[in-house]
Amino acid sequence: xxxxxxxxxxxxxxxxxxxxxxxxxxxxxxxxxxxxxxxxxxxxxxxxxxxxxxxxxxxxxxxxxxxxxxxxxxxxxxxxxxxxxxxxxxxxxxxxxxxxxxxxxxxxxxxxxxxxxxx
Amino acid sequence: xxxxxxxxxxxxxxxxxxxxxxxxxxxxxxxxxxxxxxxxxxxxxxxxxxxxxxxxxxxxxxxxxxxxxxxxxxxxxxxxxxxxxxxxxxxxxxxxxxxxxxxxxxxxxxxxxxxxxxxxxxxxxxxxxxxxxxxxxxxxxxxxxxxxxxxxxxxxxxxxxxxxxxxxxxxxxxxxxxx
Numbered sequence: 001x002x003x004x005x006x007x008x009x010x011x012x013x014x015x016x017x018x019x020x021x022x023x024x025x026x027x028x029x030x031x032x033x034x035x036x037x038x039x040x041x042x043x044x045x046x047x048x049x050x051x052x053x054x055x056x057x058x059x060x061x062x063x064x065x066x067x068x069x070x071x072x073x074x075x076x077x078x079x080x081x082x083x084x085x086x087x088x089x090x091x092x093x094x095x096x097x098x099x100x101x102x103x104x105x106x107x108x109x110x111x112x113x114x115x116x117x118x119x
Numbered sequence: 120x121x122x123x124x125x126x127x128x129x130x131x132x133x134x135x136x137x138x139x140x141x142x143x144x145x146x147x148x149x150x151x152x153x154x155x156x157x158x159x160x161x162x163x164x165x166x167x168x169x170x171x172x173x174x175x176x177x178x179x180x181x182x183x184x185x186x187x188x189x190x191x192x193x194x195x196x197x198x199x200x201x202x203x204x205x206x207x208x209x210x211x212x213x214x215x216x217x218x219x220x221x222x223x224x225x226x227x228x229x230x231x232x233x234x235x236x237x238x239x240x241x242x243x244x245x246x247x248x249x250x251x252x253x254x255x256x257x258x259x260x261x262x263x264x265x266x267x268x269x270x271x272x273x274x275x276x277x278x279x280x281x282x283x284x285x286x287x288x289x290x291x292x293x294x295x296x297x298x
Contacts, residue, residue: 007250009268077127078252090253111283112125112268112275114292 001064003100004071005118006110012071013044015110020069038063044071046100050093054085060096062103070104072097120297121236122243123278125271131287133203136243137176140201142297143241148198149177154207156184158216184211187228187235197240205232205246205270213263222259225266229273236277244278246271 002020006012016022020042028037030045032052037043043064053060064070076094081087101107107119120143126132140149151173157163170180178201183190187208194200202208212224236242250268275281280294289296 007248007268009250009265009272011272074251075253076251078254081253086253086255093253111292112123112281113272114275114281116290116292 001066001100001104002069003097003104003107003119004069004110005074005097005101005107007074007077010110011113012073012110014113015108015115016042016044016069016071019108019115022069036063038065038068041065041067042069042071046070046072046096047075047089047093050096051085051089054088054092060092062096062099064100070100072100074109120241120280121239121278122280122282122294122297123246123271123274124243124282124284125246125248126284127248130284132245132247132284135282135284135287135289136201136203136245137173137178139297140178140199140241140243141176143243144177144199147240148195149179150190150194150198150200151178151180152187152190152200152202153180153182154184154202154204154211156207156211156216184208185215187231188238191235191238196238199241199243200235200239201243201245202232202235203245205244205274206249206267208232209267209270210263213266214259220259222262222266225262225269228266229270232270233273233277236274242278244274246274248283 004012004016022042026041028040028043030036030049032048036049050060075090109116109118122139124132124136155166157166181190181194209228212228214220281292283290283292
């Protein structure tokens, strides 16, 4: 499993597409409404899935394929949000990212379109 | 040589950028491209503080809040230019105080920055990293963030070196530090 993380608009998806030769149909883009389609090779925007879970009061789950490419936005560095759901969103996404990083073979952070290998 | 510096607020980006620009310039022309267009007394005070801090460091100040390349008309392109910051420049291009908002300004500004980098001998660009928080923004604000990230990615692509500053320490993402 490979994990790609980075701030908003830093080029995570473009990096993953190129590095892992992903076609459009390989990628599931998470929404706040739906469960991720874990049968796809790449699940992108995991922070959106977590926000949906929090809005519905559910716990998030990870069911990636062994060869999965997971993409998540780093939302951890700002001021603690005033609104409770956003506070929870920030914390739960952080927990999920740490759990994915623990399981992943590689962790790559994107910074201004440049990849930095963390694991 | 061209360098792009990014990182969080008050982490020492500007100080590092000044130091690098002075090293690159040697005894040649050294320019500070001042990008802030003051809107109120608070801005004026900030500008006065920055001018004081730069005093005696050998910078010639070029006031250029928009249309970055225009500042080259009165400058020696063989010199070293410190552009601080991309953040302010883009905000001035997108949200001018004296005209309508231009939410499409990102692409134009990114191209202008890259052309500028190609026209001068040395340049150091500074941009704020504001992409890792848990905020959900209104349309124009998120559009600004997207455009700023575009400027950053393009600069990171064309510049020789890319440095992230954290707590006044440098993380080198590309290239080398100037001698």
